[in-house]
Amino acid sequence: MTTFLQLHLLTTYPPSNPNRDDQGRPKSAMLGGAPRLRLSSQSVKRALRMSDAFQQGLAGHLGQRTKLIGNVVREHLEGQGAKTEAARKVAETVAAAFGKIETADKTRPDWVQGTTLAFISPQERSFALELADRLAAGEPAPNGKELAKAVLRTADGAVDIAMFGRMLADNPDFNRDAAVQVSHAITTHAAQIEDDFFTAVDDLKKRDEDAGGAHLGEHAFGSGVFYLYACVNCDLLVENLGGDAALAAKGAEALVRALATATPSGKQSSHAHRPRAGYIRAEVGQDAPRDLSGAFFTAVTGGDLLAASVERLETMAAQIDRAYGPACEAAEVMNVAAGQGTLAALMAFAGAAVGRGNG
Known part of the structure; x- marks a missing residue:
């Protein structure tokens, strides 16, 4: 049976605008008839991938999302003395393994760019450069599936690709199912978007001249306690990493720290919003996963919204367990305000959960 690691977080954000909509305002959602602030799962996953926990803790085991792998290949070949036109042609051939190539831009004729973002592992990047060297030396270019097999892999050491998956429309055999699901974060309580009217002053304007601002603007922001849920398929994470359980465990620990x-x-x-989670509940087991967002369908009220949210979440977990039976076999909790648990203990719990699922 599959082992799941589930993570429930409550984090208090100060007045801020970490994730904007197309009008520059904080993203929002309606839940239970009440307006909530929202952080999209895409923005959260990007923050996780760019965090120190990932960039430093998983250095050498992270992929890159880019349309510009062709330019990497071209610049590599040019650095070895290849002429620009010859390097560009080889780069177009190699980059086609990751997706279709855009028509050459007249303003940048040497530019090689894909039509869609491709999530590329360090191993695949190395294979692409190696293939480019062989083609530049005169080796015939492989075609179709042979080109894909020369560059792409279904499992490798890229932890973020193993966690969050990828889709390659032109080579679906090398798609990766995500081992980690991340929810949109929503405030546990009703929250309104506020507007700030601001001015900027010209430093060189004399005081006896027009005293008004040199620039007028408007900025939206909001604040609140956000609930975030993440679910890790421990077995799939190890499978996506080619069976490397130790790396998968290290990835799970980094995920907890980053969340x-x-x-x-x-x-x-x-x-300057840099909040840290005030409450984290980690669970491991083989029962079907379930989130606890239902705890906040009716908006939390009261003076201490974080404490009330913790109580709601724990009550919901107990109610589900009572009705369906235990949803997990073990749990670890960190409640900062209550002085309960530590981040180090949660990370160790997550790493052990991955090892347990594949031991």
Whole structure:
């Protein structure tokens, strides 16, 4: 049976705008008839991948999402003395393994760019450069599936690809199912978007001249306690990493640290929002996963919204267990305000959960 690691987090954000919509305002959602602030799962996963927990803790085991792998190949060949036109042709051939190539831009004729973002592992990047060297030396180019097999892999050491998956429309055999599911984070209580009217002053304007601002603007923000849920398929994570259970466990530990400390960075220089999770509940077991968002379908109210949210979440977990039977076999909790648990203990719990699922 499959082993699941489930993570439930409550994090208090100050006035901020970490994840904006197309009008520059904080993203939002309606839940239980009440307006909530929202952080999209895409923005959360980007924050996780860019966090120190990932970039430092998993260095050498992270992929890159890019349309520009062709330019990497071209620049590599040019650095070895190849002429630009010859390098560009080889780069187009190699980059086609990751997806269709855009028509050459007249303003940048040497530019090689794909039509869609491709999630590329360090191993695949190396294979692409090796193939480019062989083609530049005169080796015939492989066609179709042979080209894909020369570059792409279904499992490798890229932890973020193993966690969050990828889709290659032109080579679906090398798609990767995500081992980690991440929810949209929503406030546990009703929350309104506020507007800030601001001005900027011209430093060189004399005081006896027009005293008004040199620039007028408007900025939206919000604040609240956000609930976030993540579910890790421990067995699939190891499978996506080619059976490397030790690396999978290291990835799970990094995931917990990043979830607790990383945040989408929109307008961060304006608000300096750097919150840390105030409450984390980690669970491991083989029962079907379930999130606890139903605890907040009716908006939380009261003076201490974080404490009330913790109580709601724990009550919901107990109610589900009572009705369906235990949803997990073991749990670890960190409640900062109550002085319960530590991040180090949660990370160790997550690493052991991955090992347990594949031991």
